[in-house]
């Protein structure tokens with residue numbers, strides 16, 4: 001299942017994140033892909049708020065995992081500086097990936113194939129300074145509720161601007 005949305009502001013991107021955070025379940029893994037400045041951290045901010053956190057998301061330095069405590073514990077990671085799969089093994093990420101929290105991983109494409117097969121893919125492409133295309137998808141049936149919530153959010157917003 002896939003949802004495709006057009007964001008024209010940081011606020012929209014955060015609201016999309018809120019919807020995803022509100023629908024997140026224990027053990028979820030969100031893989032965020034997109035170039036530098038695509039909006040991965042902005043989306044993560046919305047996810048945190050959607051889980052009831054009032055904290056601000058800061059991009060984690062590689063190797064560090066930022067942990068936030070809200071309705072779910074959020075493990076926010078950034079693999080930008082990852083050079084090889086070998087580096088991953090030393091990080092002990094499995095405890096996070098197979099735990100009861102929510103993993104939000106920026107630059108997940110740097111470690112394609114490493115993650116649990118049940119995950120949510122978010123790919124972001126920048127169209128202009130302020131416009132981003134979001135594709136949110138999952139092959140896992142259990143995540144269809146979350147994708148549906150994103151589809152509904154996209155529809156609602158499209159109607160508002162008609």
Ligand SMILES: Nc1ncnc2c1ncn2[C@@H]1O[C@H](COP(=O)(O)OP(=O)(O)OP(=O)(O)O)[C@@H](O)[C@H]1O
Nearest residue numbers: 007008009010013036037038039040041042129130
């Ligand atoms: N529609 C939009 N959605 C999200 N961010 C936007 C949008 N339009 C402009 N921006 C700008 O794009 C930037 C996104 O920054 P952000 O830190 O979220 O990117 P990132 O994908 O995490 O980058 P990095 O790979 O460096 O971690 C911000 O400066 C934000 O103001």
Ligand SMILES: [Mg+2]
Nearest residue numbers: 040041059106
């Ligand atoms: Mg970032």
